[in-house]
Amino acid sequence: MPLALVDCNNFYVSCERVFNPRLEGKPVVVLSNNDGVAVARSNEVKALGIKMGEPWFKMEKIARQHGIIAYSSNYTLYGDLSARVMSILSTFSPKQEIYSIDECFLDLDGFDPQSLMTYGQIIRQAVKQSLGIPVCVGIADTKTLAKLANHCAKKGLAGADGVCDFGRLNDGERTVLFASIPVGEVWGVGRRITEKLLTMNITTVEDLRTANLERIQSQFSVVLGRTVNELNAIPCIELEEAGTPRQQIMVSRSFGSSVTCLADLSESVTYFTTRAAEKLRHDGSVAASVCVYIRTNPFKEDDPQYQRSMIVPLSRPSDDTTKLVQAALAGLKAIYRSGYNYKKTGVLLMGLQPKATIQPALFDDPLEQAKSDSLMHVMDAINKKMGQGCVGIAASGIRQRWAMRRERKSPNYTTDWNELPVAG
Protein backbone atom coordinates (compact mmCIF):
# COMPACT_ATOMS: atom_id res chain seq x y z
CA MET A 1 0.00 0.00 0.00
CA PRO A 2 1.98 3.03 -1.18
CA LEU A 3 1.55 6.29 0.64
CA ALA A 4 3.09 9.72 0.33
CA LEU A 5 4.49 12.12 2.88
CA VAL A 6 4.18 15.68 1.63
CA ASP A 7 6.29 18.16 3.57
CA CYS A 8 6.61 21.91 3.01
CA ASN A 9 10.19 23.09 2.58
CA ASN A 10 11.33 25.44 5.38
CA PHE A 11 7.63 26.16 5.87
CA TYR A 12 7.72 29.32 8.02
CA VAL A 13 10.39 30.89 5.83
CA SER A 14 8.41 29.95 2.71
CA CYS A 15 5.30 31.62 4.18
CA GLU A 16 7.23 34.85 4.73
CA ARG A 17 8.57 34.69 1.18
CA VAL A 18 5.11 34.35 -0.38
CA PHE A 19 4.23 37.90 0.69
CA ASN A 20 7.70 39.37 0.57
CA PRO A 21 9.36 38.26 -2.69
CA ARG A 22 12.43 40.32 -1.76
CA LEU A 23 13.40 37.51 0.61
CA GLU A 24 13.89 35.08 -2.30
CA GLY A 25 17.50 33.86 -2.38
CA LYS A 26 18.41 35.66 0.84
CA PRO A 27 19.29 34.01 4.17
CA VAL A 28 16.14 34.10 6.30
CA VAL A 29 15.52 32.69 9.77
CA VAL A 30 12.27 32.56 11.78
CA LEU A 31 12.62 32.76 15.56
CA SER A 32 10.44 31.08 18.17
CA ASN A 33 7.98 33.05 20.27
CA ASN A 34 9.85 35.76 22.11
CA ASP A 35 12.55 35.86 19.47
CA GLY A 36 14.25 33.01 21.32
CA VAL A 37 15.66 30.32 19.06
CA ALA A 38 15.69 29.50 15.35
CA VAL A 39 12.62 27.44 14.43
CA ALA A 40 12.91 27.69 10.64
CA ARG A 41 15.87 28.34 8.38
CA SER A 42 16.14 29.04 4.68
CA ASN A 43 18.62 26.89 2.75
CA GLU A 44 21.03 29.86 2.71
CA VAL A 45 20.96 29.95 6.52
CA LYS A 46 21.43 26.17 6.77
CA ALA A 47 24.49 26.54 4.53
CA LEU A 48 25.99 28.96 7.08
CA GLY A 49 25.92 26.15 9.63
CA ILE A 50 23.21 27.63 11.84
CA LYS A 51 21.39 24.84 13.60
CA MET A 52 17.73 24.41 14.43
CA GLY A 53 17.05 25.61 17.98
CA GLU A 54 20.10 27.86 18.09
CA PRO A 55 19.39 30.87 20.33
CA TRP A 56 19.24 34.17 18.52
CA PHE A 57 21.69 35.95 20.82
CA LYS A 58 24.32 33.35 19.91
CA MET A 59 23.96 33.93 16.16
CA GLU A 60 23.49 37.69 16.12
CA LYS A 61 27.11 38.29 15.14
CA ILE A 62 27.17 35.83 12.24
CA ALA A 63 23.74 37.17 11.26
CA ARG A 64 25.12 40.68 10.91
CA GLN A 65 28.10 39.42 8.92
CA HIS A 66 25.98 37.59 6.37
CA GLY A 67 22.93 39.84 6.36
CA ILE A 68 20.60 37.20 7.77
CA ILE A 69 17.04 38.50 7.93
CA ALA A 70 15.26 37.38 11.11
CA TYR A 71 11.51 37.22 11.64
CA SER A 72 9.49 36.65 14.79
CA SER A 73 7.13 33.75 14.27
CA ASN A 74 3.76 34.78 12.88
CA TYR A 75 1.63 31.74 13.71
CA THR A 76 -1.52 33.49 12.51
CA LEU A 77 -0.08 33.62 9.01
CA TYR A 78 1.48 30.15 9.11
CA GLY A 79 -1.75 28.65 10.45
CA ASP A 80 -3.81 30.13 7.64
CA LEU A 81 -1.38 29.02 4.93
CA SER A 82 -1.12 25.58 6.52
CA ALA A 83 -4.90 25.15 6.35
CA ARG A 84 -4.79 26.13 2.66
CA VAL A 85 -1.93 23.70 1.91
CA MET A 86 -3.72 20.83 3.68
CA SER A 87 -7.00 21.57 1.92
CA ILE A 88 -5.31 21.51 -1.51
CA LEU A 89 -3.44 18.29 -0.64
CA SER A 90 -6.67 16.64 0.53
CA THR A 91 -7.93 16.72 -3.07
CA PHE A 92 -5.18 14.28 -4.10
CA SER A 93 -6.27 11.30 -2.00
CA PRO A 94 -9.41 10.03 -0.30
CA LYS A 95 -7.38 9.54 2.91
CA GLN A 96 -5.21 12.20 4.50
CA GLU A 97 -3.48 12.33 7.86
CA ILE A 98 -2.36 15.82 8.84
CA TYR A 99 0.75 15.06 10.83
CA SER A 100 1.92 18.56 11.69
CA ILE A 101 1.51 22.18 10.62
CA ASP A 102 3.60 21.55 7.49
CA GLU A 103 3.33 17.87 6.63
CA CYS A 104 0.71 15.24 5.87
CA PHE A 105 0.42 11.65 4.76
CA LEU A 106 -1.68 10.78 1.71
CA ASP A 107 -2.92 7.25 1.06
CA LEU A 108 -2.05 6.25 -2.53
CA ASP A 109 -3.44 2.74 -2.33
CA GLY A 110 -4.81 1.58 -5.66
CA PHE A 111 -2.92 4.18 -7.70
CA ASP A 112 -0.90 2.92 -10.67
CA PRO A 113 2.61 2.35 -9.20
CA GLN A 114 4.19 3.45 -12.49
CA SER A 115 2.55 6.88 -12.34
CA LEU A 116 3.34 7.80 -8.74
CA MET A 117 6.42 9.87 -9.61
CA THR A 118 4.35 11.94 -12.03
CA TYR A 119 1.57 12.22 -9.48
CA GLY A 120 4.09 13.50 -6.95
CA GLN A 121 5.17 16.17 -9.42
CA ILE A 122 1.54 17.20 -10.01
CA ILE A 123 1.06 17.55 -6.24
CA ARG A 124 4.20 19.69 -5.97
CA GLN A 125 3.17 21.95 -8.83
CA ALA A 126 -0.37 22.37 -7.52
CA VAL A 127 0.81 23.66 -4.14
CA LYS A 128 3.54 25.78 -5.68
CA GLN A 129 1.23 27.38 -8.22
CA SER A 130 -1.75 27.89 -5.88
CA LEU A 131 0.15 29.22 -2.89
CA GLY A 132 3.80 29.74 -3.82
CA ILE A 133 4.89 27.24 -1.17
CA PRO A 134 7.48 24.64 -2.23
CA VAL A 135 6.89 21.07 -1.02
CA CYS A 136 8.70 17.73 -1.33
CA VAL A 137 7.02 14.37 -1.76
CA GLY A 138 8.29 11.04 -0.44
CA ILE A 139 6.53 7.88 -1.60
CA ALA A 140 6.94 4.41 -0.07
CA ASP A 141 5.04 1.46 1.42
CA THR A 142 5.14 2.48 5.09
CA LYS A 143 4.98 5.75 6.98
CA THR A 144 8.55 5.40 8.26
CA LEU A 145 9.82 4.77 4.72
CA ALA A 146 7.72 7.63 3.30
CA LYS A 147 9.32 9.96 5.87
CA LEU A 148 12.74 8.72 4.79
CA ALA A 149 11.83 9.08 1.11
CA ASN A 150 10.82 12.65 1.83
CA HIS A 151 14.20 13.27 3.43
CA CYS A 152 15.84 11.89 0.27
CA ALA A 153 13.62 14.08 -1.93
CA LYS A 154 14.66 17.17 0.06
CA LYS A 155 18.36 16.35 -0.11
CA GLY A 156 18.14 15.19 -3.73
CA LEU A 157 19.57 11.80 -2.74
CA ALA A 158 17.46 9.65 -5.05
CA GLY A 159 16.35 11.56 -8.10
CA ALA A 160 16.10 15.32 -8.23
CA ASP A 161 13.02 17.54 -8.49
CA GLY A 162 11.65 17.08 -5.02
CA VAL A 163 9.92 13.73 -5.47
CA CYS A 164 11.34 10.41 -4.32
CA ASP A 165 9.56 7.09 -4.84
CA PHE A 166 11.25 4.14 -3.10
CA GLY A 167 9.11 1.87 -5.28
CA ARG A 168 11.39 2.78 -8.15
CA LEU A 169 14.51 1.42 -6.43
CA ASN A 170 15.67 -2.17 -6.82
CA ASP A 171 17.15 -4.01 -3.82
CA GLY A 172 20.72 -3.12 -4.70
CA GLU A 173 19.99 0.58 -5.17
CA ARG A 174 18.08 0.69 -1.92
CA THR A 175 20.94 -0.96 0.01
CA VAL A 176 23.44 1.58 -1.33
CA LEU A 177 21.12 4.49 -0.57
CA PHE A 178 20.19 3.33 2.94
CA ALA A 179 23.87 2.65 3.76
CA SER A 180 24.63 6.29 2.97
CA ILE A 181 22.07 7.77 5.38
CA PRO A 182 22.87 8.14 9.10
CA VAL A 183 20.50 6.15 11.32
CA GLY A 184 19.49 9.34 13.15
CA GLU A 185 17.47 10.42 10.11
CA VAL A 186 14.94 7.63 10.68
CA TRP A 187 11.56 8.75 12.03
CA GLY A 188 11.41 8.04 15.76
CA VAL A 189 15.15 7.54 16.19
CA GLY A 190 16.22 10.40 18.45
CA ARG A 191 19.60 11.41 19.81
CA ARG A 192 19.61 9.03 22.77
CA ILE A 193 18.62 6.00 20.69
CA THR A 194 21.18 6.99 18.03
CA GLU A 195 23.93 7.04 20.66
CA LYS A 196 22.96 3.63 22.00
CA LEU A 197 22.68 2.18 18.47
CA LEU A 198 26.19 3.47 17.80
CA THR A 199 27.55 1.30 20.60
CA MET A 200 25.97 -1.69 18.83
CA ASN A 201 27.67 -0.69 15.57
CA ILE A 202 24.40 0.35 14.00
CA THR A 203 25.24 3.62 12.29
CA THR A 204 23.29 3.73 9.03
CA VAL A 205 19.67 3.20 8.03
CA GLU A 206 20.71 -0.03 6.30
CA ASP A 207 22.33 -1.26 9.55
CA LEU A 208 19.05 -0.73 11.39
CA ARG A 209 16.95 -2.25 8.61
CA THR A 210 18.98 -5.46 8.67
CA ALA A 211 19.41 -5.53 12.47
CA ASN A 212 18.14 -8.51 14.45
CA LEU A 213 14.55 -7.68 15.31
CA GLU A 214 14.44 -9.57 18.61
CA ARG A 215 17.67 -7.97 19.78
CA ILE A 216 16.31 -4.49 18.96
CA GLN A 217 13.08 -5.24 20.78
CA SER A 218 14.82 -6.50 23.89
CA GLN A 219 17.54 -3.81 23.97
CA PHE A 220 15.21 -0.94 23.17
CA SER A 221 11.46 -1.25 22.88
CA VAL A 222 8.62 -2.68 20.86
CA VAL A 223 8.36 0.77 19.29
CA LEU A 224 11.82 0.61 17.74
CA GLY A 225 11.02 -2.94 16.65
CA ARG A 226 8.10 -1.53 14.72
CA THR A 227 10.46 0.96 13.11
CA VAL A 228 12.70 -1.90 11.91
CA ASN A 229 9.64 -3.65 10.45
CA GLU A 230 8.53 -0.47 8.77
CA LEU A 231 11.99 -0.03 7.23
CA ASN A 232 11.45 -3.48 5.74
CA ALA A 233 8.21 -2.32 4.15
CA ILE A 234 6.00 -4.08 6.72
CA PRO A 235 3.36 -1.50 7.72
CA CYS A 236 2.99 -1.19 11.50
CA ILE A 237 1.78 2.37 11.91
CA GLU A 238 -1.69 3.07 10.60
CA LEU A 239 -2.83 6.19 8.81
CA GLU A 240 -4.84 8.25 11.28
CA GLU A 241 -7.44 10.45 9.74
CA ALA A 242 -8.59 13.68 11.32
CA GLY A 243 -11.50 13.75 13.72
CA THR A 244 -10.01 12.34 16.88
CA PRO A 245 -10.65 15.00 19.53
CA ARG A 246 -7.71 16.47 21.40
CA GLN A 247 -6.60 14.67 24.56
CA GLN A 248 -5.10 17.75 26.12
CA ILE A 249 -4.76 21.44 25.46
CA MET A 250 -1.52 23.27 26.08
CA VAL A 251 -0.88 27.00 26.16
CA SER A 252 2.60 28.11 27.13
CA ARG A 253 4.94 30.89 26.24
CA SER A 254 8.21 32.48 27.20
CA PHE A 255 8.18 35.97 28.65
CA GLY A 256 9.51 39.03 26.89
CA SER A 257 11.71 39.70 29.89
CA SER A 258 12.14 37.54 32.92
CA VAL A 259 9.48 37.70 35.62
CA THR A 260 10.18 37.35 39.32
CA CYS A 261 7.07 38.14 41.33
CA LEU A 262 4.04 35.93 41.91
CA ALA A 263 1.64 38.68 40.84
CA ASP A 264 3.05 38.86 37.31
CA LEU A 265 3.22 35.07 37.02
CA SER A 266 -0.41 34.89 38.14
CA GLU A 267 -1.42 37.32 35.40
CA SER A 268 0.23 35.22 32.72
CA VAL A 269 -1.15 31.94 34.08
CA THR A 270 -4.63 33.48 34.13
CA TYR A 271 -4.23 34.64 30.56
CA PHE A 272 -2.96 31.25 29.30
CA THR A 273 -5.74 29.41 31.13
CA THR A 274 -8.28 31.75 29.55
CA ARG A 275 -6.92 30.94 26.08
CA ALA A 276 -6.87 27.21 26.82
CA ALA A 277 -10.45 27.35 28.13
CA GLU A 278 -11.56 29.02 24.91
CA LYS A 279 -10.05 26.18 22.89
CA LEU A 280 -11.68 23.69 25.25
CA ARG A 281 -15.15 25.18 24.73
CA HIS A 282 -14.54 25.40 21.00
CA ASP A 283 -14.00 21.64 21.02
CA GLY A 284 -17.12 21.13 23.16
CA SER A 285 -15.05 19.41 25.85
CA VAL A 286 -14.53 19.71 29.59
CA ALA A 287 -11.27 19.20 31.52
CA ALA A 288 -10.82 17.05 34.62
CA SER A 289 -7.60 18.69 35.82
CA VAL A 290 -5.28 21.59 35.20
CA CYS A 291 -1.49 21.31 35.11
CA VAL A 292 0.54 24.46 35.61
CA TYR A 293 4.32 24.76 35.25
CA ILE A 294 7.02 27.39 35.59
CA ARG A 295 10.68 27.46 34.72
CA THR A 296 13.71 29.72 34.66
CA ASN A 297 15.88 30.35 31.59
CA PRO A 298 18.21 27.37 30.98
CA PHE A 299 20.33 29.48 28.61
CA LYS A 300 21.27 31.83 31.44
CA GLU A 301 23.74 29.48 33.04
CA ASP A 302 24.75 31.92 35.78
CA ASP A 303 21.18 32.30 37.05
CA PRO A 304 19.90 29.89 39.72
CA GLN A 305 17.68 27.36 37.98
CA TYR A 306 14.26 26.12 39.05
CA GLN A 307 11.40 24.34 37.40
CA ARG A 308 8.33 22.70 38.78
CA SER A 309 4.87 21.64 37.69
CA MET A 310 1.73 20.62 39.49
CA ILE A 311 -1.50 18.92 38.48
CA VAL A 312 -4.60 20.29 40.19
CA PRO A 313 -7.71 18.10 39.85
CA LEU A 314 -11.10 19.77 39.62
CA SER A 315 -13.96 18.64 41.85
CA ARG A 316 -15.86 17.94 38.65
CA PRO A 317 -14.88 18.32 34.97
CA SER A 318 -15.49 21.86 33.79
CA ASP A 319 -15.12 24.27 30.88
CA ASP A 320 -15.66 27.36 33.00
CA THR A 321 -12.77 29.82 32.70
CA THR A 322 -13.22 31.04 36.28
CA LYS A 323 -13.02 27.51 37.73
CA LEU A 324 -10.02 26.55 35.59
CA VAL A 325 -8.20 29.79 36.47
CA GLN A 326 -8.88 29.18 40.16
CA ALA A 327 -7.30 25.74 39.93
CA ALA A 328 -4.32 26.96 37.90
CA LEU A 329 -3.61 29.79 40.34
CA ALA A 330 -3.84 27.43 43.31
CA GLY A 331 -1.24 25.23 41.60
CA LEU A 332 0.98 28.20 40.77
CA LYS A 333 0.90 29.42 44.35
CA ALA A 334 2.00 26.00 45.58
CA ILE A 335 4.98 25.68 43.23
CA TYR A 336 6.15 29.31 43.21
CA ARG A 337 9.45 30.04 44.94
CA SER A 338 10.76 33.59 45.24
CA GLY A 339 14.27 34.56 44.19
CA TYR A 340 14.23 33.16 40.66
CA ASN A 341 14.03 34.85 37.27
CA TYR A 342 11.20 33.00 35.56
CA LYS A 343 11.26 32.77 31.78
CA LYS A 344 8.33 30.55 30.95
CA THR A 345 5.00 29.36 32.29
CA GLY A 346 2.50 27.02 30.78
CA VAL A 347 -0.94 25.63 31.40
CA LEU A 348 -2.10 22.19 30.34
CA LEU A 349 -5.74 21.11 30.49
CA MET A 350 -5.94 17.35 30.99
CA GLY A 351 -8.46 14.55 31.11
CA LEU A 352 -10.59 16.02 28.36
CA GLN A 353 -13.96 14.51 27.54
CA PRO A 354 -16.98 15.62 25.56
CA LYS A 355 -19.16 17.92 27.64
CA ALA A 356 -22.33 16.09 26.68
CA THR A 357 -21.17 12.85 28.35
CA ILE A 358 -20.50 14.11 31.88
CA GLN A 359 -22.78 13.02 34.69
CA PRO A 360 -24.25 15.73 36.89
CA ALA A 361 -23.08 15.33 40.48
CA LEU A 362 -25.39 15.00 43.45
CA PHE A 363 -24.82 18.46 44.87
CA ASP A 364 -24.68 20.28 41.55
CA ASP A 365 -26.79 23.35 41.35
CA PRO A 366 -28.34 23.33 37.87
CA LEU A 367 -28.99 27.05 38.09
CA GLU A 368 -25.31 27.70 38.79
CA GLN A 369 -24.29 25.54 35.84
CA ALA A 370 -26.66 27.34 33.49
CA LYS A 371 -25.31 30.68 34.68
CA SER A 372 -21.72 29.57 34.08
CA ASP A 373 -22.61 28.29 30.62
CA SER A 374 -24.28 31.49 29.54
CA LEU A 375 -21.45 33.64 30.94
CA MET A 376 -18.88 31.63 28.96
CA HIS A 377 -21.07 31.78 25.89
CA VAL A 378 -21.28 35.57 26.07
CA MET A 379 -17.53 35.88 26.72
CA ASP A 380 -16.67 33.77 23.69
CA ALA A 381 -19.16 35.61 21.49
CA ILE A 382 -17.78 39.04 22.42
CA ASN A 383 -14.18 37.98 21.94
CA LYS A 384 -14.99 36.46 18.57
CA LYS A 385 -16.67 39.63 17.39
CA MET A 386 -14.47 42.29 18.99
CA GLY A 387 -11.11 40.55 18.86
CA GLN A 388 -9.26 38.13 21.09
CA GLY A 389 -8.83 39.23 24.69
CA CYS A 390 -11.54 41.91 24.58
CA VAL A 391 -13.31 40.45 27.59
CA GLY A 392 -11.45 38.33 30.11
CA ILE A 393 -10.75 37.62 33.72
CA ALA A 394 -9.41 40.75 35.41
CA ALA A 395 -6.65 38.69 37.01
CA SER A 396 -4.92 38.34 33.63
CA GLY A 397 -3.88 41.96 33.98
CA ILE A 398 -4.13 44.92 31.68
CA ARG A 399 -0.53 45.96 31.26
CA GLN A 400 0.77 42.44 30.74
CA ARG A 401 4.41 43.20 31.43
CA TRP A 402 5.19 39.57 30.73
CA ALA A 403 3.87 39.77 27.16
CA MET A 404 5.79 38.21 24.30
CA ARG A 405 8.51 39.97 22.44
CA ARG A 406 7.79 39.78 18.73
CA GLU A 407 9.71 42.71 17.38
CA ARG A 408 10.24 41.30 13.93
CA LYS A 409 6.80 39.91 13.17
CA SER A 410 5.48 40.27 9.62
CA PRO A 411 1.95 41.59 9.01
CA ASN A 412 -1.07 39.26 9.23
CA TYR A 413 -1.40 39.39 5.45
CA THR A 414 -4.34 37.00 5.20
CA THR A 415 -6.38 37.56 8.35
CA ASP A 416 -6.46 41.33 8.97
CA TRP A 417 -8.07 43.84 6.59
CA ASN A 418 -5.60 46.47 7.76
CA GLU A 419 -2.52 44.39 7.02
CA LEU A 420 -3.15 43.15 3.47
CA PRO A 421 -0.25 43.00 1.02
CA VAL A 422 -0.02 46.16 -1.12
CA ALA A 423 0.50 46.36 -4.89
CA GLY A 424 1.55 49.65 -6.49
Next chain:
Amino acid sequence: MTSLIQQTILLPKVSKKSSLLPLFSHKVAAGFPSPADDYIEVRLSLDEHLIPNKESTFFVRAKGNSMAGAGIFDGDLLVVDKSLTPSSGDIVIAVVDGDLTVKRLIKRGDKVILKPENPSFKDIEFKDGQELQVWGVVTSTVKKFV
Protein backbone atom coordinates in the same frame (compact mmCIF):
# COMPACT_ATOMS: atom_id res chain seq x y z
CA MET B 1 -23.45 23.95 72.48
CA THR B 2 -26.15 22.93 70.09
CA SER B 3 -25.37 25.86 67.82
CA LEU B 4 -21.72 24.75 67.60
CA ILE B 5 -22.69 21.28 66.48
CA GLN B 6 -25.04 22.67 63.93
CA GLN B 7 -22.30 24.75 62.43
CA THR B 8 -20.10 21.75 61.71
CA ILE B 9 -22.74 19.83 59.79
CA LEU B 10 -22.20 20.19 56.09
CA LEU B 11 -25.31 20.67 54.10
CA PRO B 12 -25.71 20.99 50.37
CA LYS B 13 -26.39 24.57 49.39
CA VAL B 14 -30.05 24.90 48.66
CA SER B 15 -30.93 27.59 46.24
CA LYS B 16 -33.73 29.83 47.43
CA LYS B 17 -34.94 30.25 43.91
CA SER B 18 -36.78 27.35 42.45
CA SER B 19 -34.96 25.79 39.52
CA LEU B 20 -36.88 24.53 36.55
CA LEU B 21 -35.65 21.55 34.65
CA PRO B 22 -36.87 21.14 31.12
CA LEU B 23 -38.39 17.69 30.87
CA PHE B 24 -39.45 17.79 27.30
CA SER B 25 -38.57 20.41 24.78
CA HIS B 26 -40.23 20.46 21.44
CA LYS B 27 -41.63 23.20 19.30
CA VAL B 28 -45.33 22.91 18.71
CA ALA B 29 -46.39 24.17 15.33
CA ALA B 30 -49.09 26.78 15.58
CA GLY B 31 -50.76 28.77 12.86
CA PHE B 32 -50.40 28.17 9.15
CA PRO B 33 -47.26 26.89 7.40
CA SER B 34 -45.62 29.46 5.14
CA PRO B 35 -46.61 28.99 1.48
CA ALA B 36 -42.96 29.85 0.60
CA ASP B 37 -41.50 26.94 2.60
CA ASP B 38 -41.02 24.72 -0.41
CA TYR B 39 -39.40 27.49 -2.42
CA ILE B 40 -36.71 28.69 -0.04
CA GLU B 41 -33.25 28.58 -1.62
CA VAL B 42 -29.82 29.38 -0.25
CA ARG B 43 -29.17 33.12 -0.08
CA LEU B 44 -26.65 34.50 -2.56
CA SER B 45 -23.09 34.62 -1.29
CA LEU B 46 -20.63 37.23 -2.55
CA ASP B 47 -17.78 34.94 -1.51
CA GLU B 48 -19.09 32.23 -3.76
CA HIS B 49 -19.56 34.68 -6.61
CA LEU B 50 -16.11 36.27 -6.43
CA ILE B 51 -13.97 33.42 -5.10
CA PRO B 52 -14.26 30.14 -6.99
CA ASN B 53 -10.87 28.96 -5.70
CA LYS B 54 -11.04 29.61 -1.99
CA GLU B 55 -7.64 28.18 -1.02
CA SER B 56 -5.58 30.03 -3.61
CA THR B 57 -7.33 33.40 -3.39
CA PHE B 58 -5.79 36.32 -1.51
CA PHE B 59 -6.77 39.95 -1.04
CA VAL B 60 -4.35 42.68 -2.05
CA ARG B 61 -4.73 46.43 -1.50
CA ALA B 62 -4.13 48.65 -4.58
CA LYS B 63 -1.84 51.61 -4.09
CA GLY B 64 -1.66 54.57 -6.49
CA ASN B 65 -3.60 55.12 -9.70
CA SER B 66 -1.46 53.46 -12.38
CA MET B 67 -4.45 51.28 -13.30
CA ALA B 68 -7.10 54.03 -13.23
CA GLY B 69 -8.09 53.23 -16.82
CA ALA B 70 -9.10 49.75 -15.75
CA GLY B 71 -11.19 51.14 -12.91
CA ILE B 72 -8.66 50.34 -10.18
CA PHE B 73 -7.98 53.23 -7.85
CA ASP B 74 -5.89 53.84 -4.76
CA GLY B 75 -7.20 51.81 -1.83
CA ASP B 76 -9.33 49.40 -3.87
CA LEU B 77 -9.45 45.80 -2.77
CA LEU B 78 -8.13 43.36 -5.36
CA VAL B 79 -9.25 39.74 -5.38
CA VAL B 80 -6.25 37.70 -6.56
CA ASP B 81 -6.20 34.04 -7.54
CA LYS B 82 -2.70 32.60 -7.46
CA SER B 83 -3.67 29.29 -9.06
CA LEU B 84 -4.65 30.74 -12.46
CA THR B 85 -2.22 30.67 -15.37
CA PRO B 86 -1.92 34.25 -16.66
CA SER B 87 -2.71 34.96 -20.29
CA SER B 88 -2.16 38.06 -22.36
CA GLY B 89 -4.72 40.73 -21.46
CA ASP B 90 -5.16 39.65 -17.84
CA ILE B 91 -4.67 42.12 -15.02
CA VAL B 92 -1.99 40.56 -12.84
CA ILE B 93 -0.01 41.08 -9.66
CA ALA B 94 3.64 40.81 -10.70
CA VAL B 95 6.91 41.00 -8.81
CA VAL B 96 9.11 43.88 -10.03
CA ASP B 97 12.34 44.58 -8.12
CA GLY B 98 11.00 42.63 -5.14
CA ASP B 99 7.77 44.63 -4.90
CA LEU B 100 4.25 43.64 -5.87
CA THR B 101 2.71 45.67 -8.67
CA VAL B 102 -0.66 45.52 -10.42
CA LYS B 103 -0.56 45.91 -14.21
CA ARG B 104 -2.07 44.48 -17.38
CA LEU B 105 -0.04 41.64 -18.86
CA ILE B 106 0.60 41.88 -22.63
CA LYS B 107 2.46 39.20 -24.57
CA ARG B 108 3.61 40.05 -28.08
CA GLY B 109 5.77 37.38 -29.63
CA ASP B 110 8.85 37.06 -27.40
CA LYS B 111 8.16 40.33 -25.68
CA VAL B 112 6.28 40.59 -22.41
CA ILE B 113 4.96 43.95 -21.22
CA LEU B 114 3.42 45.04 -17.96
CA LYS B 115 1.12 47.81 -19.10
CA PRO B 116 -0.24 50.49 -16.77
CA GLU B 117 -3.66 51.89 -17.65
CA ASN B 118 -2.76 55.49 -17.10
CA PRO B 119 -0.95 57.69 -19.68
CA SER B 120 1.34 59.21 -17.06
CA PHE B 121 2.95 55.81 -16.30
CA LYS B 122 5.45 53.96 -18.49
CA ASP B 123 5.27 50.36 -19.72
CA ILE B 124 7.57 47.88 -18.02
CA GLU B 125 9.18 45.72 -20.68
CA PHE B 126 10.77 42.33 -20.23
CA LYS B 127 13.31 41.31 -22.86
CA ASP B 128 14.85 37.92 -23.54
CA GLY B 129 16.43 36.47 -20.44
CA GLN B 130 14.58 38.75 -18.06
CA GLU B 131 12.14 36.63 -16.14
CA LEU B 132 8.78 38.03 -15.22
CA GLN B 133 7.33 36.60 -12.04
CA VAL B 134 3.55 36.71 -11.94
CA TRP B 135 2.28 36.48 -8.34
CA GLY B 136 -1.38 36.02 -9.21
CA VAL B 137 -4.22 36.98 -11.53
CA VAL B 138 -6.62 39.74 -10.44
CA THR B 139 -10.11 38.33 -10.87
CA SER B 140 -12.14 41.27 -9.53
CA THR B 141 -11.94 44.46 -7.51
CA VAL B 142 -14.11 45.50 -4.62
CA LYS B 143 -14.91 49.16 -4.20
CA LYS B 144 -16.76 50.45 -1.15
CA PHE B 145 -18.64 53.74 -1.45
CA VAL B 146 -19.90 54.11 2.10
